[in-house]
Amino acid sequence: MTSGLDDFLTLEVSNLDVDVLTGIYSEETHLPQPLRISIRARLKVADHYDPVTPLSRSKNYMDLKHAATGALPDGQHFTLIEAVADHIIDTIFLQDDKVRHVEVKIVKLALSERGEEIGITLGRWRK
Template sequence: MSDSLILEVANVETDVLTGIYSEETGRPQPLRISIRAWLRPRPRYTPDCPLTESKNYMDLKFAASDGLPKDVHFKLIESVADHICETLFLQDVRVERIEVKIVKLAISEAGEDIGMTLTRERSAWEAYVG
């Protein structure tokens, strides 16, 4: 078994233009986004390791909030997740895998989490985007 480093940001709430129904289009919907990013770890992290030896957690938060375009309507929340994955893969070549969970808060009736989780591997993404 090989070592892994998983960075996580959970439950970032943000408004995104998304949806396919007429009552959803034209206005932002609240989403709750959680991200897990797998990086190739260093052999060892000493007390004086600089931030450049890992990844800033705030990059993950940015990809789930301010990094999402405010003027683009995403029909599917899967498209939102895909945009987040692409942002993180482009930011840092050490990111090997990303998992994005999105919950649509506006459609919850009794506090349940309704949404999806997308997992992308860098190798598959690179093969697709060419």
């Protein structure tokens, strides 16, 4: 874990709209539901980033997008959106050992009646 004085780099991908098989009620379990997913990944920071620093000293933020889209298994039903967030976090940790912490926010768009955001945020530190 980091102290409050450690430098950090956070990569972010926000407001990805993804259809996922999720839910506990019978009307939810047979069709994908629209979810809005945002991801923040905190990385071990390089000593310094100069104009020619290679990508290997950071991380491609498109990997975060892939974890929330292409890396979700087709046809897999997730009872809880917490399990969707956990799967995304696990995928990002497997991608790169520089990732120290991942936070995933998921909003269930089908529950919104007046633009409110109803959902969860799950954060995990690498163990």
